[in-house]
Amino acid sequence: MAEQYKSLHPVKYYRDYLSHNIRPDGRVFDTFRPVILNTGSIDTADGSALSKLGQTTVVCGIKAELCKPKAESPNKGFVVPNLDLPPLCSPKFRPGPPSDQAQVLSQLINDIIENSQCIDLTDLCIFPDKLAWCLYIDFICLDFDGSVVDACIIALVGALKTVKLPFVDYDAALDNIQVNLENTRPLPVHSIPVSTTFAIFDDKIILADPTVEEENLCTGIIVIVLKDDELCCVHKPGGSPLSSDELLGCIEKSKKKVPLMRDLLKTALQDVG
Template sequence: MSTSLQALTFQRLHPRAYLERFLAEGVRPDGRGDSSWRDISVNSGSISTADGSALVRLGDTTIVCGVKAEVAEPDIDHPASGFIVPNVDLSAMCSPLFKTGPPGEEAQIISQYIYGTLLSSEFLPLKSLAIEPGKAVWCLYIDAACINYDGNALDATLLAVVTALKNTQLPTATFSETTGRTTISRTLSAPLSLNFARTPSSFTFGHFKPSSSPLPNSVPESFFLADLTSFEEPLMESTLAVVMYPNGDIGGITQTGVIDTVTSLPQGERGVTGSYDAITRATLLAKSQLASLHKQKLM
């Protein structure tokens, strides 16, 4: 049996031990350090039939997002506000981890995360979607589909949604009191009224606790890993997702599971005494990655 086949067999039969052996050497299975992110590419305007669109690749995870606008009647309690309807599709075509049929639990969680993040950030004020208060507003259907899945769909999807909204052009619309109808221009359009100072970015981390005992003195008791792959995600004890704005302010933190005090340190800092609080550690790493995204002009 070849060495590569033996490694693949060991990975499938003993995934935790496989990951532990890599982390003990200060590296992850794909060659990254604890706090390293995979390469990111962003393309806007990738769907000509949509009012706005984007294609995002985060490592091997690929998300395509399209925005379609329709005229709707406003809610009676919010007559001057429009609507946003995000929907995330994780189909069986993007990974064998997902099944055919209606949206699964993970897709619904990401959809709710996107919706809550957009509302709380006010990146897209709903009042800016009013055509005629009390009469007509825009409803934006934001559909994000994963066409290849290798973990961290949460961060990739939010980046795709934000980029698609930046790319969106709404046709000029006027409401006639005489006819009670809305007329939409076929030639005139304008970008969305976005609050760029409140552009949300998401950064997700996983907390991994080795089960091997005893551990070598040089190996931390737990690890805090950025940008999880599909192999790493199910092995985590918990995850922490941080929403951050361009100025470094935190827009929200979502945690699943219980995270103890995290003692893993960035590559090159092993042996430094002391521990890191999980939220503090996540915030510092998120700020660093946010700065990198801005430097690459991906935000």
């Protein structure tokens, strides 16, 4: 009976649950879903990780390529993140060129990488104005069940920590590149961004870590990214208006997630060594 009720009156179904301070999946408003992180999952990539946030699954692979730095920033490499939302992950997406949502989320992830300064682009430079690394960070969503940005950021940090860049000998006089694949170095990761998504239901109830059903029914989304004690992104693209106290409350709630993610990352990286 509950199943039919849910499909006929989805909003009412959620309201009935939320009026009893519980969500249909058994969580209270500000609990997060369990997180799984597996690092170094893909052998052929230079760094990789798989993260699960409840049902949401994202694979992240990092591929390093050699390229020439831009003339205006000769001592900087490049980072190119891209999120793929294939039709496999949700019936919302169709095959073809990247959807608007995929482009918006890719750009948001790019902004988070830039703002959190987790990668120093000068670390990617091999020889100024001649040679630098370009990191292609590809995310593939396998199961789209809400809070995809959170899952991407967890996978991103996991994958960055496993990146091993080969040593490159560059002879500027002869323009000769020699890549030493046996001798590798890890990529320095300067900070650990932790992202938290909130959904606003019925203009007032704030749900942490929403599932895709909650995201579809809710009237607004907030993404907050913390690095250590600092904030590096408070993204609220429209939706229900909130008072500044409510917004600060969300920031406070997202702070709880930082130590959890740090422990998770430590455990996940232990077996990789």
